[in-house]
Amino acid sequence: MANTRTKLWIGVGTSVLLGTSGSVWADTSGAAGTEDEATSTELLVDAGTDHSPGGEGGEQGHHQAGGEGGEQGNHHEGGEGGEQGHHREGGEGGEQGHHHEGGEGGEGGEGGLGPDPLAVFSGWGAAQGGEGGEGGEGGENGSAPADNPGVTYTRLAMMQGHLEVARELYRQGEHDAAVVHFAHPLDEQYEALEPVLESRGVDDVLEVSLETLEQGAREGLAWEALESRYAEVETTIREAMDTTEASLLQDPAFVSRVHRALITASLYEYAEAVDEGDFTNVVEYQDGRGMMQVGRRMLERQGEIFGATEDAEGYQALLDAYNEALRAWPSAEAPAEPVMSFGELSGAVFRLENLLGDY
Secondary structure (H helix, E strand, O other): OOOOEEEEEEOHHHHHHHHHOOOOOOOOHHHOOOOOOOOOEEEEEEOOOOOOOOOEOOOOOEEEOOOEOOOOOEEEEOOEOOOOOEEOOOOOOOOOOEEOOOOOOOOOOOOOOOOOHHHHHOOHHHHOOOOHHHHOOOOHHHOOOOOOHHHHHHHHHHHHHHHHHHHHHHHOOOHHHHHHHHHHHHHHHHHHHHHHHHHOOOOOHHHHHHHHHHHHHHOOOOHHHHHHHHHHHHHHHHHHHOOOOHHHHOOHHHHHHHHHHHHHHHHHHHHHHEEOOEEOOHHHHHHHHHHHHHHHHHHHHOOOOOOOOOOHHHHHHHHHHHHHHHOOOOOOOOOOOOOOOHHHHHHHHHHHHHHHOOO
């Protein structure tokens, strides 16, 4: 292949996937913007570089099975999580691993592809005058510190996303599929959240309620019997979210970053779910759907924060952009074939990110 260079103008969340995902199987022109879009980033992508499994990525590359990542690469192979990974059944956890049956590997986009979507909060607290770890400049490789309020809030919202799709599947009678997602909050989020919640005076009631809910699902309880456990978990998560400083919850810059992290994570999940036009990892598809649904409902409650009264047209554009991206996830069970190509979804996410970037 000719070793030519192509200039791409790509949205922040979409850029890495267009450069690194082996799942880019369709036209990605929908992600292209124009040079006057303030939130875009100019990337020079080497068209001769093979970023698929077995190839070598450039800087910030992602080490996939058989491949070799560049600097700051993320090892994503089989069931192995990265540092602070979770030991899942059939896989190996990384350092500080935590064994919990069910589910899949550690977090990158949550499934491991791409950089951490929570890095959107890196340096943000310091720029906003935060204090302590919550206002820190971030960890290694541009990551945000674990006690950053945006990281904590978004992780709790991701928990809600897993539970949302689990509930949907369970009520449809897909109990085995639902159990996987009922396990995800503990498998993928809780370990990182635990010290932060303790520092905020939130005791272990969340862990206990999550375990009780998961156990009930594994036992195959009727939904009527499981529903009260689900409601308890939802209440506990909302109470944990409400420990966030009130001024931040009314700050459009903070809230918009929560949305950007959620939609970027959802896009990564979709990329991991699809290979050459087929759904090969339905669990990741479902994770993305749950997080996108949570984000969309969150936006409905945040009209005042996003200036719906002063700019009804702008707020409606946000809702419409969410709806457009959500077309990629028409149901909890993956359709026979993708409704949207990866390129089409990348473009929809880019447009939504652009709108959120105005706040």
